[in-house]
Amino acid sequence: MTPLRRPPLLARIDWYWTFQLAGWGALALFNSVYGGSSQLRIVATIACWGSLGGLLLSHLWHGVLRRRGWAANGLRWKRIVPSLVLLAAIQTASVTAAFHVMYPPDILRGIAWLPGALLFWFGVFLTWTVFYFTALSLRRAARLEAETLRLQLHGREAELRALQAQVNPHFFFNSLNSVRALIYEDREAAAHMIDQLAGLMRHALQSGQHDTVPLSAELEAVRAYLAIEQIRFEERLRVSFDIAPGLDHVRVPPMALQTLVENAVKYGVEISADGSDIRIAARRAPPAEGVAMLQVEVANTGALREPGTSTSVGLRNARQRLQLACGEHASLELREQAGWVCATMDLPEQP
Numbered sequence: 001m002t003p004l005r006r007p008p009l010l011a012r013i014d015w016y017w018t019f020q021l022a023g024w025g026a027l028a029l030f031n032s033v034y035g036g037s038s039q040l041r042i043v044a045t046i047a048c049w050g051s052l053g054g055l056l057l058s059h060l061w062h063g064v065l066r067r068r069g070w071a072a073n074g075l076r077w078k079r080i081v082p083s084l085v086l087l088a089a090i091q092t093a094s095v096t097a098a099f100h101v102m103y104p105p106d107i108l109r110g111i112a113w114l115p116g117a118l119l120f121w122f123g124v125f126l127t128w129t130v131f132y133f134t135a136l137s138l139r140r141a142a143r144l145e146a147e148t149l150r151l152q153l154h155g156r157e158a159e160l161r162a163l164q165a166q167v168n169p170h171f172f173f174n175s176l177n178s179v180r181a182l183i184y185e186d187r188e189a190a191a192h193m194i195d196q197l198a199g200l201m202r203h204a205l206q207s208g209q210h211d212t213v214p215l216s217a218e219l220e221a222v223r224a225y226l227a228i229e230q231i232r233f234e235e236r237l238r239v240s241f242d243i244a245p246g247l248d249h250v251r252v253p254p255m256a257l258q259t260l261v262e263n264a265v266k267y268g269v270e271i272s273a274d275g276s277d278i279r280i281a282a283r284r285a286p287p288a289e290g291v292a293m294l295q296v297e298v299a300n301t302g303a304l305r306e307p308g309t310s311t312s313v314g315l316r317n318a319r320q321r322l323q324l325a326c327g328e329h330a331s332l333e334l335r336e337q338a339g340w341v342c343a344t345m346d347l348p349e350q351p
Contacts, residue, residue, distance in 0.1 A: 088119075268300030
C-alpha cells in the first residue's frame, strides 16, 4: 500500500488560532506601550487581561456567527452591529473591573472615560469581524476555484474518453475489413493478420485507460497495423521510419499516431493503383515558449482531397485529443508539399 503523503506545512497550520493569538497579542503590546511608562507592570497586566477577555469573547462571537449563519448569504449588519455593541460593553466592564482591582478605587472618576472606552472596544470587535468576513470570503473563493478546476478536469477527462471511444471503433472497423478481404484468399496470411490485430486490440484497451502512452508503444502498434495492411496491399504499400534516438519514453496521446497512419493508408494507398510511399518521422522540434517540443510527421505521396470528400473524423478527433491531453502548445496540421501530403503533430515533450 502506498503511504499517505503528509499535507504541506501551510495546510497543517491552524490559521484561525494563529491570527487570533497574533492579533490579540499585538493589541496587548500596543495597550502596554500606549498606557505609559509609569507602573508599567500594572498597565501590562491590565492590557493582557483585556486581550485575554477579547480573545475569549471573539471566539464566542465566532461560534455565534457560524451557528446562526450570519455571514453565509450576505452580511446581516442589523443583527451584527447590536451584537458588537454588546461585546464592547462586556469587554469594557471586564477591563474596568481589572482597573478597580489593580488601581485605587478612585482612579476612574466620573464617566467621561466611558464613551471612549466603549468606542475603542467597539472598533476592535468591528475590525475583528471585518477581518473574519474577509478571510471567510477568500477561503470560499479559493474553494470555489478549486471545485471549478476539479469539474473542468473531470470534463476534460470525460471528453477525452469520448473522443477515444470514437477513434477506436473506426480503427477496428478498418482492420476487420482488411481481415475479411484476405480470409478467402490466403488463410495463413489472414491468421497472421488476426494475430497482429489481437496485439492492436491489446494496445488499444490498455492505452485507453491513460491520457498518454510511450512513443515506443505507439510505434509498436503502428508497425502491427502496417504489417496487417502490408499483407493486404503488398508492394503497393511502402513504409519508412525515421525516429530520432532518445524518444522511446516520450509520451504521446494513445492512437493519435495510429490515426495519422490510418489516414495515410486510406487516402494514399487505397485510392492509388500504384500505391503510395508512407514516411513516419519523429524528432525534437525547437522549443515553444521555453517548452521542449516533439514533432511527429506522417507523410504519404499523393494530393490533398477536395474539401467535403471525406469525413475527416479521425484527424479532427486526433487534433482535439491532442490539445486535451497535451495542452495549448500542441497542434496538428495537414498540408501538401512537393507531391507529399504531410500530417505534422507538435506536442510538448513529456518524459
